Amino acid sequence: MKSPFFRTIAHFFHGFETQTQKRGDLVFFGIVALLTLIGILFVYDSSVVIAMRDFSDRFYFAKEQMKWLVLGWIAFAVFSFISYKNWYRAAVPLLMVTIGLLLAVFIPGISIKAYGARRWINLGFTVLQPAEFAKLALIMYLSAWFSSKERKRLGSFLLLLTMVVGLILLEPDLGTASIVLSIALLLYFFSGAPLYHFMVLVPLLMAGVIVLSVVSPYRFARLTSFFNPEKDPLGSSYQIRQATLALGSGGIMGVGIGKSRQKYEYLPEANTDSIFATIGEETGRIGGSVV
8 A cells, every 4th residue: 555655746746647638638729729710711811702703702611611610619519528438339330331421422413523523422401522531430440440459450451441542542532542541551550560561561552652643644744743843834733833823922921911912813722722822922931830
């Protein structure tokens, strides 16, 4: 039995640890809250032109963002009261639902085809992108699976990864597939997998991504445009050139919030794909680095 002195010391350090954890939670919460507010500001700022052009309402995209922000914070508040251990049981059903949604993307009538890809499902009241759910579902499933020690699971892991990543690649969506692949590999690594698995897996997967980029004409065009932006300035290189111009115009301090010139329909998808270029132009390298 510990003496009163040692019990007092143990209690002190436990209290210190608890306070440190609470401070860490508050800092994390503050960062998330700040980023969401910055997001609202720049979604509005970068979308004014196209919102007026398409909807005659300069606040259209900002209001849409606010709607999802409110729903997100409500979900955050609700889920904060649910123990993370409960998600262990939900991991398998969630993964099955996600795989079903990834398959539903290829069903004519409910899927939406845009820009040469099938990545969305029309639910009537909103549009769903299953590949985004795949990120969360895979994190939950692999975390539940890898929480217990198990030998010789590399084959099963690769089979699951091939199924999920393969369906995303068929949409096609190489960018999201690469993110999902990276998440899965990191979780596999942190679960205590042997290092030699990565010495084999990583080069093979990198080679696979390169092959997929080269064999597809539009991906190959993007790849060559990245390495040589001067190749097709009004075609495949247009977006990267305009984004570079926006960031370069911002310099160190930026041109000022609301004063971007590139958002006036020079920068493609200024309020979505290229929103960071708008942030960099208006707040400069300093603001972009803070974000």
